Amino acid sequence: MRKPKKRLKLKTKRAAAKRFKVTASGKILRHQAMKRHILTKKAPGRKRALGQAVIVTHADKAQVKRMLLA
16 A cells, blocks of 8 residues: 655745745735835935835735745
């Protein structure tokens, strides 16, 4: 009789692993766009705010979690 097959482990999407970070409480952080170029017209406070990481929205959380914790 054959052994029962084990489920294969799913690999983490490496692109997602480089872009998102999971906090200790389980929230997912991401970095914001619009900080790469055309910075002269953006206010200093706006540029500072864009440099900070923000929490992924509830609508995208399940999809991102699936990519990271697959």
